[in-house]
Amino acid sequence: MTCDxxxxxISALVDGSLDPAHxxxxxxxxxxxxxCRALLDDLRALGREASVLPRSPLPDSLWPRVAARLRExxxxxxxxxxxxxxxxxxxxxxxxxxxxxxxxMLTWTRRPALPTAPSGAATQEAGHAETGARPAAAGNAGxxxxxxxxxxELRMAEEHYERxxxxxxxxxxxxxxxxDPQVAATVKRNLEVIDRAIAESRTALSTEPQNQPARESLxxxxxxxxxxxxxxxxxxxxxxxxxxxxxARIVEGNKS
Numbered sequence: 001m002t003c004d005x006x007x008x009x010i011s012a013l014v015d016g017s018l019d020p021a022h023x024x025x026x027x028x029x030x031x032x033x034x035x036c037r038a039l040l041d042d043l044r045a046l047g048r049e050a051s052v053l054p055r056s057p058l059p060d061s062l063w064p065r066v067a068a069r070l071r072e073x074x075x076x077x078x079x080x081x082x083x084x085x086x087x088x089x090x091x092x093x094x095x096x097x098x099x100x101x102x103x104x105m106l107t108w109t110r111r112p113a114l115p116t117a118p119s120g121a122a123t124q125e126a127g128h129a130e131t132g133a134r135p136a137a138a139g140n141a142g143x144x145x146x147x148x149x150x151x152x153e154l155r156m157a158e159e160h161y162e163r164x165x166x167x168x169x170x171x172x173x174x175x176x177x178x179x180d181p182q183v184a185a186t187v188k189r190n191l192e193v194i195d196r197a198i199a200e201s202r203t204a205l206s207t208e209p210q211n212q213p214a215r216e217s218l219x220x221x222x223x224x225x226x227x228x229x230x231x232x233x234x235x236x237x238x239x240x241x242x243x244x245x246x247x248a249r250i251v252e253g254n255k256s
Contacts, residue, residue, distance in 0.1 A: 001029070003036050010036060014043045161222040168229035172236070187232050194228065197221040 009026045012018035018026065030036045201218035204211055 003033060006030075006033075006036055007039065010040050011043060014040065157219065158222070161219070161226070165222070165225055165229065168226065168233065172229050172232050187228065190228060191225065194221050194225045198225070 006026060006029050009018060009022060010030065013023065013026055030040055198218060198221045201214050201221060204214035205218060208214065
């Protein structure tokens with residue numbers, strides 16, 4: 001087997017899903033192969049980084065209303081899912097978020113440094129003096145290439161976020177009967193607010209790809225959406241279990 005053949009097994013080794021029967025062969029290859037040993041170290045480092053990615057605060061208006069509905073209506077217990085089913089929901093959400101974290105880490109750590117866009121000739125000369133780079137001839141394709149590079153990076157990063165969001169939305173939508181209708185409506189309104197912010201940021205970036213505030217606003221809104229969906233799934237799990245205290249803890253945790 002080649003190193004490419006072992007790459008998937010090394011990833012499975014890191015996330016704990018590797019078949020124990022295959023583990024000795026994979027570990028023996030890693031011990032003998034510098035490249036695969038480096039890949040293992042990189043994946044473990046990325047996993048540690050992804051595990052501490054910050055979660056953005058959700059809109060202040062959401063959780064007080066959810067808490068009020070919980071206190072007013074209590075928790076419905078229409079069904080009693082198995083422990084395995086409840087664990088699976090949480091695990092799916094956790095894996096999606098971990099996947100997007102790892103993908104984004106790979107995207108941004110491997111990308112080449114982007115050139116800045118100075119406003120005047122003096123700034124350009126200062127930049128060339130610092131980097132030792134030769135000034136580009138006027139009218140060359142460098143500026144266009146950098147813009148294309150930014151656009152490609154944005155698309156790649158957005159795709160990672162959107163894949164995680166899509167998966168979380170499927171989980172959240174698969175059984176919303178456990179949510180009180182007014183709580184579900186509140187979540188929906190907040191998702192619509194976030195979606196409008198995402199659309200506005202994308203509009204700004206479509207005309208000016210290097211607009212840093214718009215880029216930061218877009219990724220902040222995407223992170224907020226992931227956070228809201230995560231907490232919606234966690235809330236649904238607690239409400240299906242009939243655990244009012246657990247649901248209230250989720251709500252209170254998002255108010256702090």
